[in-house]
Amino acid sequence: MTAHHDAVVVGAGIVGAACAEALSRSGMSVLVLDASFAGSGTTAAGMGHLVVMDDSPAQLALTAYSGRLWAALAPELPRNVEHEACGTLWVAEDDEQLEAVRAKQSVYADSGVATEILSPAQLAEAEPHLRPGLAGALLVRGDAVIYPPNGARALLQRAITNGASLREGVRVDAIGAREVIAGNERISCDCVINAAGALAPELTPGIPIVPRKGHLVITDRYPGFCRHQLVELGYLTSAHTMTTESVAFNVQPRATGQMLIGSSRELVGWDGSINRSIVRRMLDRALDFMPGLALASAIRTWTGFRPTTPDKLPLIGSWDEMPGLWIAAGHEGLGITTSVGTGQLLADLITGRTPAIDPAPFAPSRVLAGVGAH
Amino acid sequence: MAINGAAAELNIVVDDQRVRVAAGTTVAAALFNLGTAAFRRSVSGEPRGPVCGMGVCFECRVTIDSRPHQRACLIAVVDGMHIRTATEA
Amino acid sequence: MMAPLAGTDATLIVADVAIVGAGPAGIAAAVRAAESRLRVVVLDRGLETGGQIWRHMSGSPVPRIAQHWIAQLSRSGAQVIHGTSVVDVQHEDAEFEILADSSGSALRVRAGRIILATGARELFIPFDGWTLPGVMGIGGAQALLKSGASFAGKRVIVAGSGPLMLPVAASLATSGAKLILVAEQARRSAVMRFAAGLWRSPALVAQAARYRSRFLSTSYSTGTWVTAAHGADRLESVTVTDGRRTWREAVDVLCTGYGLVPNVELARLLGCETRDGAIAVDAQQRTTVANVLAVGEATGIGGAPLSLIEGEIAGSSVSPRGRVSDALLRKRAALEIAARRMLDAFALRQELRSLPTAGTIVCRCEDVSYGAVKDAACARQAKLYTRVGMGPCQGRTCMPGLDFLLAWQPDTVRPPIEPALVSVLSSELADDAAASILFNSSVGEAYQ
Numbered sequence: 001m002t003a004h005h006d007a008v009v010v011g012a013g014i015v016g017a018a019c020a021e022a023l024s025r026s027g028m029s030v031l032v033l034d035a036s037f038a039g040s041g042t043t044a045a046g047m048g049h050l051v052v053m054d055d056s057p058a059q060l061a062l063t064a065y066s067g068r069l070w071a072a073l074a075p076e077l078p079r080n081v082e083h084e085a086c087g088t089l090w091v092a093e094d095d096e097q098l099e100a101v102r103a104k105q106s107v108y109a110d111s112g113v114a115t116e117i118l119s120p121a122q123l124a125e126a127e128p129h130l131r132p133g134l135a136g137a138l139l140v141r142g143d144a145v146i147y148p149p150n151g152a153r154a155l156l157q158r159a160i161t162n163g164a165s166l167r168e169g170v171r172v173d174a175i176g177a178r179e180v181i182a183g184n185e186r187i188s189c190d191c192v193i194n195a196a197g198a199l200a201p202e203l204t205p206g207i208p209i210v211p212r213k214g215h216l217v218i219t220d221r222y223p224g225f226c227r228h229q230l231v232e233l234g235y236l237t238s239a240h241t242m243t244t245e246s247v248a249f250n251v252q253p254r255a256t257g258q259m260l261i262g263s264s265r266e267l268v269g270w271d272g273s274i275n276r277s278i279v280r281r282m283l284d285r286a287l288d289f290m291p292g293l294a295l296a297s298a299i300r301t302w303t304g305f306r307p308t309t310p311d312k313l314p315l316i317g318s319w320d321e322m323p324g325l326w327i328a329a330g331h332e333g334l335g336i337t338t339s340v341g342t343g344q345l346l347a348d349l350i351t352g353r354t355p356a357i358d359p360a361p362f363a364p365s366r367v368l369a370g371v372g373a374h
Numbered sequence: 375m376a377i378n379g380a381a382a383e384l385n386i387v388v389d390d391q392r393v394r395v396a397a398g399t400t401v402a403a404a405l406f407n408l409g410t411a412a413f414r415r416s417v418s419g420e421p422r423g424p425v426c427g428m429g430v431c432f433e434c435r436v437t438i439d440s441r442p443h444q445r446a447c448l449i450a451v452v453d454g455m456h457i458r459t460a461t462e463a
Numbered sequence: 464m465m466a467p468l469a470g471t472d473a474t475l476i477v478a479d480v481a482i483v484g485a486g487p488a489g490i491a492a493a494v495r496a497a498e499s500r501l502r503v504v505v506l507d508r509g510l511e512t513g514g515q516i517w518r519h520m521s522g523s524p525v526p527r528i529a530q531h532w533i534a535q536l537s538r539s540g541a542q543v544i545h546g547t548s549v550v551d552v553q554h555e556d557a558e559f560e561i562l563a564d565s566s567g568s569a570l571r572v573r574a575g576r577i578i579l580a581t582g583a584r585e586l587f588i589p590f591d592g593w594t595l596p597g598v599m600g601i602g603g604a605q606a607l608l609k610s611g612a613s614f615a616g617k618r619v620i621v622a623g624s625g626p627l628m629l630p631v632a633a634s635l636a637t638s639g640a641k642l643i644l645v646a647e648q649a650r651r652s653a654v655m656r657f658a659a660g661l662w663r664s665p666a667l668v669a670q671a672a673r674y675r676s677r678f679l680s681t682s683y684s685t686g687t688w689v690t691a692a693h694g695a696d697r698l699e700s701v702t703v704t705d706g707r708r709t710w711r712e713a714v715d716v717l718c719t720g721y722g723l724v725p726n727v728e729l730a731r732l733l734g735c736e737t738r739d740g741a742i743a744v745d746a747q748q749r750t751t752v753a754n755v756l757a758v759g760e761a762t763g764i765g766g767a768p769l770s771l772i773e774g775e776i777a778g779s780s781v782s783p784r785g786r787v788s789d790a791l792l793r794k795r796a797a798l799e800i801a802a803r804r805m806l807d808a809f810a811l812r813q814e815l816r817s818l819p820t821a822g823t824i825v826c827r828c829e830d831v832s833y834g835a836v837k838d839a840a841c842a843r844q845a846k847l848y849t850r851v852g853m854g855p856c857q858g859r860t861c862m863p864g865l866d867f868l869l870a871w872q873p874d875t876v877r878p879p880i881e882p883a884l885v886s887v888l889s890s891e892l893a894d895d896a897a898a899s900i901l902f903n904s905s906v907g908e909a910y911q
Contacts, residue, residue: 037844044847080848149847168840220443220855220882221417256417261885274877276553283889294886297443299855301877398520399611400510406612411596411697418830421696423596425827425860427606428515429508429548430584432855432882433827443855447606448546450510450520 005031005165007350008180008189010172010203011329012038014148014336016195017155018343019328023193024162026347031189032164033182035171038156039149042197042335045304047216047252047260048151049229050144050337051088052113054104055240058313058361063334064111065357066341067142073340078157080150082255088143088229089118089127091249091289092135097233101138108140115140129225129292145229145252148336155340172196175203178324191350193326194319198307200329204319208367209330211305213271215264215279220297223257230289238265239333240312247282249289259296261286263333265306272303306332309367314338316345316362326350327364384453389460395451402427402434402446405459412460413446421460473562473569473890476542477898478504480781481561481574483549483729486514488759488770488777489580490532495778496578497539499785502902504572505536505543506563510610512536512543514582515602516767518609532771542900544570549729550887551878552577559754562890564883569890576754576781579730579742580774583760585627585720586863588811589825589833590818591691597698597716601627604718608634615639617715620701622646622689624809625722626766629674635718636678643712645678646687646703648721649809654685657808664801690818692717706814721811724863725761731876739763746792748777756780765802769795816868826861828854833868842871855882 007023009016012034024030034040050070054060074083092098105115116139118126123137156166174181179188194200198211229252238248245266252260264278279301286293309315309330319325328346331338345362348355382397388408395404402424405413412421414435424434427447434446437458446457480496482489485507497503505512513519517529525533536543547565554560561572585600592598599607601623608614619640621632624647636642647654661668675683684705691702693711700713725741735750735757736743741764742757744750750757756777759770772795779785819825821834831851839845842852842865851865852858858874865871879888 037840039847040844153848217885217888219885222442276551276878280889280891283885287885287889294884294889295441296885297855297882298879298885298888299857299882300853301879396611400520400607403607403611406607413596416594416824416827416830420594420824420830421596422594422827423599423697424607425587425599425603426585427600427603427610428584430856431600431603431827431860433860447610448508448510 005029005187005189007031007191007193008033008187009193009195010175010180011041011195011197012152012156012166012168013041013043013195013197014039014152014155014339015197015328015331015342016193017152017159018339019193019195019346020159020164021155021340022343022347023350024159024164026351030159030164031187032156032159032166033170033172033180034166034168037168038166039152041199042304042307043148043152045214045216045302046148046333046336047250047262048146048148048336049088049252050146051229051231051334052108052140052143053236053334053337054107055236055312058358059334060107060111061357062338062341062362064113066338067113069340069344070144071142074144077146077154078150080147081154082147082150083144084146084253084255085144086228086253088140088231089123090138090140090231090233091123091130092137092233094135098135100233101136104138113140113142127227127230129290130230131289131291139228143229145254146336147255151336172203175322175325177322189324191324191326193328193346195328197329197335198305200307200327204322204325204327206321206368207315207327207329207364208310209307210267211270212308212332213264213266213268213303213305214262214333215275215282215301215303217261217279217283217298217301219259219261220299221257222259222296225292225296226251226253226259226290229253232289235263238263242267245278247278247285249285251286251290259293261293270305272305274301274303307335308332313361314342315364315367316342317349317359317364319364321368384451386451386453386455386457388457397451399451400447401436401438401444401449401451401455401457404451405436405446405457410459415460473571473892474565474899475892475896476504476570476572476900478502478572478574478902480504480576480578481506481559481572482578482580483561484514484580484582484759485509485512485543485545486580486582486759486770487517487529487532487767488582488774489514489578490536491771491774492578492580492758492778493541493543494532494535494539495775495785496781497541498778499782500540501782503539503541504574504900505541506547506549506561506572507543507545508548510545512545515606518606520610540902542902548881548883550881550883552729552733562887564887567884569887571892576756577733578777578781579750579755579757579761580759581726581729581761583723583725583764584859586722586724586867587719587860588721588815588818588864588867589823589861590689591820591823592693592698593719594824594827595692595694595698596696597694598692599716599718601625601631601718601720603720604716605631605634608638613638614716617641618643618713619716619718620644620646620689620712620714621718622687622703623719623721624648624811625720626764626805627720627723629671631718632681633674633677636681640716642678642681643714644703645681645683646689647683647685647809648688648812648815649685650812651685653808657804660804667801688815689717689719721815722809723760723764725763727761728876728880730755730757730761732878732880747780748773749780763802764806765798769798769802772798811867819868825865826851826854828856828860836865837869842874846874857881
C-alpha cells in the first residue's frame, strides 16, 4: 500500500485513540495501526479512573486539563463507555494525613479544581462502609470512571467520523523517517506518533519506558456498597517511589455495581502471572479501610503493565532524533485520565497552536538530555 | 447428612412469607417446589431460575439471611432461614 | 463447617494426597489411595458425597454400586470435606498448596500429590427463550430432582443430546412428571448404528432398555430438537422441529443440554495439558504435571463405570505398594472404546449452529446477545468489548456453546478459578500454623 497519510498513529490504546481523535479533528488525515485490536493492551487492564493527581505540578496540570476535556466529552459518550461521575475521596487515616488533605485542597484550588473536605461524620455518611475512626477525606467531585476499552473505541469512532482509518491486526515492525514499516508495507506520512505505551521503546530505542505491573480484583455486583472512588493518600507515594513492590488502597465502583479493588506496583519485567502474596496484601489493605469487603465475592483477578518513565511524566512531543516522529507514551497509571489531554496537546504541538498547558515538562527531549532521571 | 425415615419439615421465610418445606432439600429444590419462577433478575431485569443444578451457572442466586449471591442449589435448607428471591440487579 | 484455628484466618490440612471431587472417580481414588495408609483428603463442592451422577439427598434412592463405594469411602480413613470449592493452587517446593472456600472459610490443603476428579458440566447451546425460568439443563433437572424438587404432574420435555438423556428422562417419569417428549438431535441412523454396536456391552443394552421402559408411553424422537422457548415470566411452551416440520408443545419444564464438557480449569491452572478439551493422562492417569493425576469425566466423557476404574487406577498409582490388575486395565480399555463410540454417534449436527438468533442471550451473567459477539475478531475482543464470559460463572455456561458456534478458544486461567470471598483470597496461615485435621494414627505413613 502506498497511500499517504498526514499522520500514522502506532497503537490503538486509549492514548493512541485520543491522538487520532484530536489530529483528525484538526483536519489531518490519520491512519491508526494496532498489532492486535483497539484497547487490548494496557488500556484493557486499567481501572478506568479519571482522576486529578498532584504528584508534581506538571501532573496536576495535565490531569486537571484532561479532566475538563473528559467532562465536556461525557454527554456524547456511548452508554457502553459507562462514564460515571462518582468523584474521588482521598481518605485521611489520621490528623497528619488530614493536614496533607488540607494542603492538597489548596494545591488543587490553584489549578482550578474545586474540592471539599469531609469531616469524619460527613465521610461516614458519604461512604457508610468505610471503617469508623478515619480523620476525614478530600472529595473531588469532578473525578469519574469509565470502562477503558470502550472509551478507546469511542474516541476512535470519533476519529473515524472525521475521516481517520483504523487497521487492526497490523504489527508495525519499525518506524523510519516519516514512514512506518509493517510487514512488507511501507506507509509514508508527515508524522508518525508512537503511542505504543509500554512497547514504545521497541519501536523507538532510547525511550525510557519500563513496564510497571499492577494487579486488580473485581467483585460481583453490590450496588451502592461504594459510591465514590476511594483512594488512600499513600497511593501517591506508591506511584511515585520506584521500590520493588508496593500496594495502596484504591477501590472503584463500576456502573455495573461491581467493585474494582487495587492497587499494586512492581517492577518484574513482563511477567503477567498473578502474584498471590501481592493480591493478599492489596486485599488486606482494602479490608483495613472497608472491612465489609470481606464478604464480597471476588470473581476475577488480572494484571496489566503501566508504561512508566523515570520522572512519572509521559512523553508528549517531538522525538528530534527521527524526522517526523512524535511520542505520546509513558502515562504510568494515568493513561485513561490524561489520554484526551495528551491528544489535544500533541495535536496543538503538531499543528503549531499554543497548547492550553505548558508542554515543556512532557518534552521527550528531556530524556535525551538525561533530565528527569529519578 | 442423611436424614432417614419420616419427612421432617422446616419453617423458613421466603420473600416475607412463612412457609414449611421438607427437610433434607436444597434451597433451590425448596423454591422450585414452592413454584418460584424468578430466583433472581438478570442484569437487564429478566427473571432467571436454576439451570445447571450444580453450582456452576450462578443463575439460582438468592439472598439468604441478608447475604446476596448465594447459590441456592449448593445450600441445604435450614430451619429459620430468610430467603429473598428476584432481588439481584 | 470448619472453624479456623485461633490466631490464623485459614485452616490448614496436611495430607499425602488431595483429591478434588467426590464423584465416582474421586471416591474410588480415595478408597484405593487410603488402603495404603496414605493420608487422603477429598474436597467437594456439593453437600454430599456422590458428585452429580450419584446424587442423593434424604429419600432419593442410590444405586447399589454407589452405596458400596460410599460405604468403603467412609471406612477408608480418607477425610471428605463438603461445601468446599477450590479457588487456587500453588506449587511450593515439593508440595502443592490448595486454597479453598469451605462453607465461607478459607481452607488450605497441603499435599504432595493431587488427584483431579473435577467431573464435567453440561454443554448448552443458546436459543431464543432459553433463559426463561423452567428451562434447565438435563443434569440440572436431575440435580434438582435428587435434592428434593418435585416434578410430579409437570409437563416436561427432555431435548438435546448425550448420555444424560435416557437416565434423566427415566428418573423424571418415575417421579411422576408428565414426560411429553424425549428429543435426541442425533439422526436415527446414528442412534441405530450406536445401538447395534452395543451388542458388545450387554450390560449397557440392559441398562438402556431399563431406562426406556420407564417412559414407554413417551415418544423418543431422533433427529429432533427444540428451536425456541416461549413464555412471559416463565416457560409456557416450546417450538420443536425434526428438520422438516415444526410444531409447538405446551410445557412447564424443558430439560435441555447437548452433552458434557470436562471441567479442566483447575488442571489448566496447574499447567496440565489438555487434549480435545479434556485433561491429558497416561496409562497411570498421570497428567503432564508431576504428581498431578486426573480421573473421571474430566479426562474424557465416559460414564460412571469408567470413572470408577480410572479412580482405582490412580489411587493405586499413588500408593507405594499399589497394584493394578490386568483385568482392570482391560475393562478400562473396553469402556474407553465404548465411550468414544458414544461420542461419535451423538456428535452435534450442523443445524444447531443456527439455533441462536442475533437477539438470543448467549452470556447469561452479563446479558450479552449473540449479535453483539458473533462478528468479533476473537474471544478476547468480544470479552473486552461486551463483557461476555466475564461474570461469576467465568464463562463456564457460555463458552462451550460459543466454542461450538464460533470456534472460540479458551482464555488463560487465573485464580480464583471460582468466585471466592475476599476474606478467603486475602487469608494467610500463621507461620507456625498447625494442621487442624489429624489423621487416624494408624494412617499416616509418609509416602516415600
